[in-house]
Structures are given as structure tokens and as C-alpha cells.
Amino acid sequence: MFSICYFLNNKSSVELEEESELTLAAISPVRVTPRPGGPGPYRLATICLATLCAVLLISIIAVTAHYKNKPPSAGGATSAMQKQDAAAVSDLTAAVSKLQEEKKRLQEEKKRLQEEKDELLAKLEPAIATKAPEGIKPTTAAPIVCPADWLLFNGSCYFISRTTRDWPESQSYCQSKGGHLAIIHTPEEQTFLWDHLPRGHWRAFWFGLSDEHTEVIGNGFWEVGEPNNHIDEDCGYIVKTQVLERVAIRSWYDAPCSMYWPFICEKEMVAGGSTAVPH
Structure with missing residues (x-):
């Protein structure tokens, strides 16, 4: 110019x-x-x-x-791409979180359905459906139904208390309901009850084992080193803690019968029998 x-x-x-x-x-x-x-x-x-x-x-x-x-076109494009990437990452994170929640819900639903299945199978176990002679219809026994808050397993109903008593008082309470403190015979029965016990720092539950007159030794689902009869420990209880490595078949301990713990009642049932619990 x-x-x-x-x-x-x-x-x-x-x-x-x-x-x-x-x-x-x-x-x-x-x-x-x-x-x-x-x-x-x-x-x-x-x-x-x-x-x-x-x-x-x-x-x-x-x-x-x-x-x-005017901002450089390349820089503007980079900023727009960064915003798009950030939005994509946010959407992906939200999707992953939603999938994790859905997985947890499905696991809980699976556990609930498995428990219902176990209870249904347990109810059907006592049913008798033998093949009758020709011309005679087979008979089927009525299924066993436990009272409310009681669990059915292999022909018996079990009650897990939320209150604490000493061993004799626990036994008296169970007897007032038409049963007794649970007597556990098989690993399947032990595992069934243990699976229904809540976890805690030291969750102990009385069951039907006492050796006030004769020391109990031998078979059982004792923890290593138990029973040790330390300070007149004459009554048995089951322990379930937060330690996941602890297993059902090594969870018995002995303790003084005067200690206060929750307890487990058992009532044997017969097919078609009454399910009412005495008050």
C-alpha cells in the first residue's frame, strides 16, 4: 500500500x-x-x-x-474431540456401574431362588409316591409346612432365635414350642443351618449338645482344638464370623452353659402333621 x-x-x-x-x-x-x-x-x-x-x-x-x-481451527477441533471423549468415558462408566448393580441384583435373586428350591425339595422329600399294584392309584403324603420364621430341612423345622438365653433356658424355650435345641447329625444338616446363620464379629448359637455329666469327644464338627472343656465348658455352640475361610464343618465350640447366646431350636415333623407352634 x-x-x-x-x-x-x-x-x-x-x-x-x-x-x-x-x-x-x-x-x-x-x-x-x-x-x-x-x-x-x-x-x-x-x-x-x-x-x-x-x-x-x-x-x-x-x-x-x-x-x-479467531481461535485456531485445529485447537478448536481438539477441544471438541476432548469433550466428546470425556462424554464417552462418562457414559461408559455409568454403563459399567449399571451392569455391576444388575449383576448384584441377579446374584441376590439367584440366591433367593436357590433357597426356595431347597425348601421346596425339602418339603417334597417326605412325600411318598410308590408304584402301586395295577388298578390301585398311588398315594402321596401331604407336604410338610413349617410355621412362620421356621426353616424346613429333611423332615424337621428349625428356628434361629434373635434373643439370647443360657443353655438351659434355651432348651426350655424350644421345648415350649414343641421341639428341643437342634441335634445335628450330618454334614448336610450342619451346612444348612450354618448357611442361615448371620455373620458377625463372633456370632455364637447354642445347639443341642451338653456333656455336664459325661465329656463329649469324638465325632462332630468341631474347630481344631475343640472341645477343650476349659473352665467347665459343658455345652456346645456354633460360631460364624466375618472370616470367609471359616467353614461349616469346623465351627463347633464348647463353653460354660451359663453364657448367654442366641440358640437354634428343632422340631421333627411328620407328613401332614400339625404345623402350629405352642405359645
């Missing part, structure tokens, strides 16, 4: 006057006769060139400012 202005300003006055006359003759129907030796045409050309230079300068400044303030 400044080169153009410099070129124009360095023309001779005669050339500028001639160009001015030609320009004025082209844009005006009235012929203008320049004053001989006057400065008019030169001043007019100078003003026009200065105006043109100013307009060009302002245009260049405006264009430069526009592109200077």
Missing part, C-alpha cells in the same frame, strides 16, 4: 495534472479548464491517494484483528 502511495507521490506535477484532467473529463460532462500553474489537480490527486491509503490500511488492520482473535 505504502509503495503505491510512494509511487504516486513521486510522479511529476505535469503527469498528475494530465491524469487529473483525464479523470475529471471521464466523470463529468462539464469540461473543467484547470488554472494554469495552479495547485488544484495535484492537491486533489494527493487527497484521493491519501484517502485510498487510509481505507486500505483500515481494511488490513480489520482483517488482521479478525484472524488474530
